[in-house]
Amino acid sequence: MIPAMPASAAAAARSRQASSAVLRFGRVAAMGGVAVVILIAGVWASWGTAQHVLLTKGREQGTVEVTRCGGGSCSGPYAPVSAGSQARDRVVLEDSVAVAAGRTYSVVLKPGSDDAVRSGPAGVLYAWVPLGGALLLASVVVAGGLRRVRAAWVMAGAGMALLTAAFLVV
Template sequence: MIPAMPATATAAATRHGAHAVLRFGRFAVMSTVAVLILIAGVWASWGTAQHVMLTKGRERGTVEVTRCGQDTCTGPYAPLSQGSQPRAKVVVEKSIAVREGRTYTVVVKPGGDEVVRSGPAGIVYAWIPLGGALLLASVVVAGGLLRTRAAWLLAGVGFALLTAAFVAV
């Protein structure tokens, strides 16, 4: 300590330094949480989205839903792409967007008889987990990082994505 400096100045400087370290720690932790939420949203969406968005070389066709169970619906598959084979029964995930008696354009997942919806409705529907992650991350960004503009942007994009999925389906 400098003899001319009062003892209270040193305590204030220590408090200011500790406050800066805590603020940086909160920023680092909340940034990490927000990024992990967004990565999880992309990861959850990509499992379906890759089949819908990257259709080159994949079997494309239509399925007429004839029967729905608890979690899945089934029906015959009619091919639309070259090299695709008709199938007596394929499985599509049951959702509010799939009803018995309707026909949907689909893409066959490799290595089985499971299909996912294609087209604009299928693309938007595949990214629903990311929309939810954007909404959740906006809360973390607003509350933990105190970045309200960025939080409103994340929430707006998430809300738009979920609304688009609701309208498209």
């Protein structure tokens, strides 16, 4: 027969269980917070461009034929497509691997400026690239810190799909 456990040993066992539960909760809360901050940062970084591409009602839409690239930007004449938009001799488009001199792109102008953002499927996907990177980074935190492997694979898959689609379309 096993002798009864002394009261002090039982109290110590309960204390260890309570402290491990508190540490587990702290880990989940901290890593969950980190993952949420990473995702919010990805949305925030993407929204600066995506708002112009997604919410086009009332914005000037048209095409720009890129004539010159240099210094991190490309420029060219703007031909309006939407009603109320006016032709311009020069609008500025961010220089990236997706913009080349001599090509024509559909764009949306940022209100009150001559800055243009690519529109259409290529513009939408390119605008959300920072979110794709944030999904990939947050998936590592979710898998390692939260130990939610399936959720991490879903996040990583969504991030890779977004980045791959943007690469292929742009």
